[in-house]
Amino acid sequence: MTTKPSTSSRPPVAARLYTLRNALDMRVTISERGAALVSWLAPDRYGRIADVLLGYTHAGSAPLFDGVQDGDNLVVLRLDGCTVSYQLIEDGSLVVEVDGAVPSDAGLPTYFNLNGGATDVGDHMLQIDADQYIEIDQSGELLGRANVGGSAFDFRQPAPIGPRLNWPDPQILRAGGFRHCYCVKAAGRKSGSLRQVARVYDPGSGRQLQVSTTESGLQFCSGSALDGVPGRRGQRHNSHDGLCLEASSGPDLLAGSAQASSRHTTVYRMGVQA
Amino acid sequence: MTKLPKSHRIALLFNANKIFDREVISGIAAHLASTRASWDLFLEEDFRCRLPGIEHWHGDGIIADFDDPAVQAALSRSRIPVVAVGGSYENESNYPAGVPYVATDNYKLVKLAYDHLVEMGLRQFACFSLPEAQENRWAQERENAYRSLMRRDKIEPHIYRGHNTYAPAWDEAMEQQIKWLRSLPKPIGIIAVTDARARQLLQACLIAGIEVPEQVALIGIDNDPLCRILTRIPLSSVIQGAQEMGRTAAHLLDQMLNGARIGDTRILVPPAGINVLASSKHEAAKHPHVMRARHFIRQYACQGIKTGQVADYVGISRSSLESYFRQELGCSVHDEILRFKLDAATTMLARGDVGIADVALSCGFTSVQYMHAVFKRELGCTPRAYQDRTAGPGLVASLQTNGSDMAEPINSNLDVTDLCDDD
Numbered sequence: 001m002t003t004k005p006s007t008s009s010r011p012p013v014a015a016r017l018y019t020l021r022n023a024l025d026m027r028v029t030i031s032e033r034g035a036a037l038v039s040w041l042a043p044d045r046y047g048r049i050a051d052v053l054l055g056y057t058h059a060g061s062a063p064l065f066d067g068v069q070d071g072d073n074l075v076v077l078r079l080d081g082c083t084v085s086y087q088l089i090e091d092g093s094l095v096v097e098v099d100g101a102v103p104s105d106a107g108l109p110t111y112f113n114l115n116g117g118a119t120d121v122g123d124h125m126l127q128i129d130a131d132q133y134i135e136i137d138q139s140g141e142l143l144g145r146a147n148v149g150g151s152a153f154d155f156r157q158p159a160p161i162g163p164r165l166n167w168p169d170p171q172i173l174r175a176g177g178f179r180h181c182y183c184v185k186a187a188g189r190k191s192g193s194l195r196q197v198a199r200v201y202d203p204g205s206g207r208q209l210q211v212s213t214t215e216s217g218l219q220f221c222s223g224s225a226l227d228g229v230p231g232r233r234g235q236r237h238n239s240h241d242g243l244c245l246e247a248s249s250g251p252d253l254l255a256g257s258a259q260a261s262s263r264h265t266t267v268y269r270m271g272v273q274a
Numbered sequence: 275m276t277k278l279p280k281s282h283r284i285a286l287l288f289n290a291n292k293i294f295d296r297e298v299i300s301g302i303a304a305h306l307a308s309t310r311a312s313w314d315l316f317l318e319e320d321f322r323c324r325l326p327g328i329e330h331w332h333g334d335g336i337i338a339d340f341d342d343p344a345v346q347a348a349l350s351r352s353r354i355p356v357v358a359v360g361g362s363y364e365n366e367s368n369y370p371a372g373v374p375y376v377a378t379d380n381y382k383l384v385k386l387a388y389d390h391l392v393e394m395g396l397r398q399f400a401c402f403s404l405p406e407a408q409e410n411r412w413a414q415e416r417e418n419a420y421r422s423l424m425r426r427d428k429i430e431p432h433i434y435r436g437h438n439t440y441a442p443a444w445d446e447a448m449e450q451q452i453k454w455l456r457s458l459p460k461p462i463g464i465i466a467v468t469d470a471r472a473r474q475l476l477q478a479c480l481i482a483g484i485e486v487p488e489q490v491a492l493i494g495i496d497n498d499p500l501c502r503i504l505t506r507i508p509l510s511s512v513i514q515g516a517q518e519m520g521r522t523a524a525h526l527l528d529q530m531l532n533g534a535r536i537g538d539t540r541i542l543v544p545p546a547g548i549n550v551l552a553s554s555k556h557e558a559a560k561h562p563h564v565m566r567a568r569h570f571i572r573q574y575a576c577q578g579i580k581t582g583q584v585a586d587y588v589g590i591s592r593s594s595l596e597s598y599f600r601q602e603l604g605c606s607v608h609d610e611i612l613r614f615k616l617d618a619a620t621t622m623l624a625r626g627d628v629g630i631a632d633v634a635l636s637c638g639f640t641s642v643q644y645m646h647a648v649f650k651r652e653l654g655c656t657p658r659a660y661q662d663r664t665a666g667p668g669l670v671a672s673l674q675t676n677g678s679d680m681a682e683p684i685n686s687n688l689d690v691t692d693l694c695d696d697d
């Protein structure tokens with residue numbers, strides 16, 4: 001456990017928040033606690049602003065990073081040789097760069113809900129550019145690659161998440177939903193290059209999230225772990241209130257290549273589709 | 275392991291003369307292209323459904339449109355696996371017993387349309403339905419969804435079913451629709467149970483001189499490209515998840531053919547999106563002259579109209595119309611006409627497979643050069659560059675981060691043959 005404060009000038013519990021802004025009326029808030037994304041205010045098709053991140057309590061025991069904000073759109077957080085930077089750019093992209101191994105107890109998952117939490121993410125349309133995913137066992141251990149073709153895991157064409165949860169599929173039954181890693185590195189691509197791997201669209205609000213990463217895997221969680229988790233305003237979340245799309249080195253781990261990339265970039269681009 | 279998979283004989287019982295059924299079938303085809311399953315598909319050459327003798331057919335499975343009561347009756351005693359596709363029902367007992375059922379979620383279709391109209395600032399709503407019939411129980415379900423939303427929000431419902439139309443009664447049906455439209459409070463948002471229905475009502479509005487979307491904001495269901503072409507004001511519409519329904523139905527049948535017992539599994543598919551076009555882009559009240567002028571511009575911008583013609587239509591002088599426009603919209607009449615032409619042109623270009631000259635011609639630009647100049651001035655790029663940037667899968671990212679490869683589009687328009695499993 002690395003819970004030691006990184007500076008001695010203030011008590012370890014005081015996590016500062018940093019807010020980034022852009023001309024699209026977006027505001028992204030990042031906490032020093034776990035260098036986590038805690039809020040992203042973004043307009044919908046009608047110009048209404050809502051928070052597209054799930055407000056679950058970030059208190060927890062995640063270690064405290066030391067942040068420095070540079071202007072309106074960049075914050076850099078450091079802890080023990082790990083640097084995480086967030087840059088909000090004018091087209092609605094949030095560029096997340098991680099350099100160095102993130103302490104194992106940091107890395108809080110970021111749950112999105114593009115309708116601002118009005119309903120769950122069952123009607124969100126998801127597209128993932130992957131022919132294969134990694135099957136898991138009861139305890140979440142990686143078993144091996146499987147083809148997505150014809151299964152509930154096939155998101156090569158956009159598909160709503162909710163109905164897929166009802167497809168009779170042993171992997172979904174076992175995990176209580178999706179919490180699987182997709183292999184998103186296209187054959188023949190040099191590793192480490194940034195490419196778009198997923199897109200989520202909410203028909204109600206018109207908001208769209210595009211995800212690009214340099215990593216070989218993309219972890220998709222449909223939020224089955226959220227049941228009963230306390231939310232921002234004290235309410236309890238239900239399963240599937242939010243979804244997670246996080247860069248992962250799952251395929252590399254599975255292949256046994258120990259060289260966990262020490263530097264990777266993920267870009268979340270928020271926008272609207274007319 | 276290169277054993278040849280067993281081929282199954284599968285019948286698809288649909289009346290695929292409508293966009294919805296065709297999309298379901300294309301979803302089934304997409305499923306087949308992405309799996310090892312080998313199906314010999316049986317369907318009539320006109321894609322319509324013929325039932326007599328179906329019980330004597332020697333096949334392995336059936337996917338059928340259960341919105342058609344005759345299909346449902348004919349398959350109720352089927353000894354081979356059947357997967358039903360159809361509309362959702364509010365009342366559980368309306369679903370067929372013992373058959374897996376993939377449904378379009380009628381409530382969510384209507385709710386998406388309603389929420390959109392609310393966001394456009396409307397406070398009164400009506401529903402244009404169809405006469406009650408066994409063949410279109412889905413229309414009644416959509417009507418019920420509308421009714422329950424009105425009840426929830428304490429708004430007075432206005433429902434009109436109209437008549438079944440046939441040639442000798444066209445005029446009368448139209449007159450009745452106009453009468454109904456005139457009786458409604460304005461401004462009002464109207465949800466039509468299909469695009470075909472919305473198209474009729476849009477026509478009635480234009481004939482009666484009722485401004486769309488200022489007085490009547492209209493939205494349909496199906497996102498039928500044919501209906502879009504056949505209306506003078508582009509029609510907003512809710513997009514059903516029909517392809518996903520096809521994929522789901524095929525997956526379920528596949529499971530059954532492999533011995534899985536899935537009983538009466540029921541999967542409801544929500545809408546895939548909403549196509550917001552001019553017919554529902556209602557804005558808070560403007561001066562009646564401006565509303566009337568914009569109504570005219572919306573219909574005729576692409577026919578190369580000039581400010582003078584708009585003023586004539588409104589019935590005031592050019593200079594007064596210009597001053598109303600300056601005041602209310604902060605632009606000239608000419609700017610507004612140009613904006614519509616530009617909108618139409620960008621929409622066409624985004625579809626990808628059109629020539630620049632054709633776009634200029636059909637959007638009312640006097641020449642390709644002029645359109646080119648307008649694009650450069652308004653959008654900062656040429657029509658060709660615009661087309662290259664937007665056409666295709668619609669997933670092109672334009673990330674500008676330094677030091678990394680540019681993101682490339684997801685290949686969402688994969689040719690189905692590219693999706694076959696490799697062994």
